[in-house]
Amino acid sequence: MNLKITTILGATALTALGACTDPAATGLGNMNKAQQGALAGAAIGAVLGGTRDSDKNGQGKDAVKGAILGAAAGAIAGNILDRQAAALEQAVQNPNVQIVNHGSYLQVVLPEGILFSTDSAAVSGIAQNDLYAVARNLNEYPNSRVEVVGHTDNTGSASYNMDLSQRRAQSVAGILTAGGVAGSRIVAVGRGEDQPVASNATEQGRAQNRRVEILIRPNS
Missing domain, CATH: 3.30.1330.60 (OmpA-like domain)
Structure with missing residues (x-):
């Protein structure tokens, strides 16, 4: 993966996190599982999108798409686990x-x-x-x-x-x-x-x- 793709990966991951992270929170230790899932999903999605380049438009655009989709999927999965764990603790x-x-x-x-x-x-x-x-x-x-x-x-x-x-x-x-x-x-x-x-x-x-x-x- 070249420097351009690496830069896009980091930027899109941070953008995805911005939608779900409290502005006062700093560092991974302050993130809930949904936020951590968004970060992991964005990174994985960017890598996959950047390497597949399915529509021949250049890896940069595919990395962005992959990061956005990955962040959404990761955040959803993390949020579900957060809710399930909380329900278990009560039950x-x-x-x-x-x-x-x-x-x-x-x-x-x-x-x-x-x-x-x-x-x-x-x-x-x-x-x-x-x-x-x-x-x-x-x-x-x-x-x-x-x-x-x-x-x-x-x-x-x-x-x-x-x-x-x-x-x-x-x-x-x-x-x-x-x-x-x-x-x-x-x-x-x-x-x-x-x-x-x-x-x-x-x-x-x-x-x-x-x-x-x-x-x-x-x-x-």
């Missing part, structure tokens, strides 16, 4: 459930302690209420795919942990399905002890590793 009652908006997807982290008894894959009655709340949210925002991922600590054999994590993921996915979420949207997988988020050397760390994550990814 889920247990304060130990973490809801993280990563910008391109949502992550719902449910610790083992609120879901299961030790070595069990049966979801507790209290936790089921929050899972049904998640299911209602997924039905309100149907344009996404859902990955339910089970994780364990490293206590016991790796094969046992893999099996337990798979059964737990399937139990959580089954409740989402019972709550009306289409089974075709959901994939349940077990990762066993392979993806720790804390050290397994302490009980606190092992407790953090025993979890189920629900990953909500918008359809492209």
Whole structure:
């Protein structure tokens, strides 16, 4: 990409952001996900438009078009995730459930302690209420795919942990399905002890590793 295209890319990205950014806001840290989505979409759209040059009019014009379209798409997707995350935070009652908006997807982290008894894959009655709340949210925002991922600590054999994590993921996915979420949207997988988020050397760390994550990814 030549200097002209690079200049256009930056200018169009900033122009797109100007439509959705508070004048008082400065820097990426002050942007919400819709604004960050607009920036990313503008940059990606400019690159794609600049390289394709489908109408033979010169890459500059295609970069501008791509940036504008990309910014609009990115802002819409980011805004939807912002609203869905806010709705989830209101619907889920247990304060130990973490809801993280990563910008391109949502992550719902449910610790083992609120879901299961030790070595069990049966979801507790209290936790089921929050899972049904998640299911209602997924039905309100149907344009996404859902990955339910089970994780364990490293206590016991790796094969046992893999099996337990798979059964737990399937139990959580089954409740989402019972709550009306289409089974075709959901994939349940077990990762066993392979993806720790804390050290397994302490009980606190092992407790953090025993979890189920629900990953909500918008359809492209």
